[in-house]
Amino acid sequence: MNRPRQFDLICFDWDGTLFDSTALIVRAIQQAVLDVGGARPTDEAASYVIGMALMPALAHAAPDVPKEKYPLLGERYRHHYLATQHDISLFEGVLPMLAELKSRHHWLTVATGKSRRGLDDVLASRQLHGIFDGSRTADETAGKPHPRMLHELMREFGADPERTLMIGDTTHDLQMARNAGCASVGVGYGAHDTHGFDALAPRFVARSVGELRDWLSAHG
16 A cells, blocks of 8 residues: 555666765876876766765776776775865755655665765665665675675565665766666766766656655656
8 A cells, every 4th residue: 555656666776866976086086097197087087986985986997097096096096085074064945855765665775986884874864764775885795887786675675676766966876777777767866977877768857856755756
């Protein structure tokens, strides 16, 4: 009787989709690369890798940094990110949207390129207590766009691919959904330009949290 309209399992990316962290991540990547002697990545290059697992992301953003410096590069990124991580917050309207979805008996989960420690730190906040039913991070499974995160979450909740929706702000998120046989929705207020979304056939591209909430209310 309480079965949702179209999707039992809704999986959200974190950074740039629910959490307003894109600018912070870009600055942390750029500063980390400079710290180890690399050329400063452009804003576009740094934002493109958001959502990927950390080390592949940094390697892609800093092709001139030698592999032997990757551990230091990762250390410097964490330093710069952690120094200002409390300056960021959920996008306006996210909490009411999640509460509405929860009341309609969707399973709500997170699939993110963040580390488990990093995600747990933000999920520990009182305002997010009890909202999410499950999560997967890149360091405990496979990074995007590999479909393993979604496969594991679907198995955990017994959800079919056709009744699973992935929502994210990057092509990595939409490609992961495609690889897993799931539907996707893109958001246009995060890290990636939406021009690359069309080829990955999302059901919808939301330009704001309000648009995303309205679409989910009508079609979720």
